[in-house]
Amino acid sequence: MGETKPEAVLAWDGPLSPPRRNGELVFDALWESRVFGMTMQLYERGAFAWDEFRDYLIAVIAEWDRTHDVDDPGYRYWDCWLRAFESLIAAKGLCGPAVVEDRVAELAARPAGHDH
Numbered sequence: 001m002g003e004t005k006p007e008a009v010l011a012w013d014g015p016l017s018p019p020r021r022n023g024e025l026v027f028d029a030l031w032e033s034r035v036f037g038m039t040m041q042l043y044e045r046g047a048f049a050w051d052e053f054r055d056y057l058i059a060v061i062a063e064w065d066r067t068h069d070v071d072d073p074g075y076r077y078w079d080c081w082l083r084a085f086e087s088l089i090a091a092k093g094l095c096g097p098a099v100v101e102d103r104v105a106e107l108a109a110r111p112a113g114h115d116h
Contacts, residue, residue, distance in 0.1 A: 019077055032078040039085050048092055056084035 018036075019026040027033040043050055060080045068075065089095045 018081075027078070029078075032081075035078065035082050035085055039081070042089070042094070047094060048088060053084065053088055056088045057081060060084045060087070 019028075025033075025036070027036070039053060042048065043053065057080065060083045064075060064080060086097070086100055090097050090100070
């Protein structure tokens, strides 16, 4: 039998805490829920350890804090999550930055409202 994978633990307090309302995760856009789902799926399949992803997320949020004012209204948690996810999958050799950039450009060129 295979090893039981440790549960991915999201921080529920502090800067790593995902947006939530009434205890439920909050996604303002479809892509946010999708990148969350992709992250969890790759983690569950053993593509990376949860601590690896958490470390990338910490680094991205810390970079935001270093380069922006505390009251900057442009902070978006899921943007940081996406950057951490993209960096991790590139570092692990799962998907290179050029592939991600090409796919983002392809999706961005689609008409408004075409979300898949």
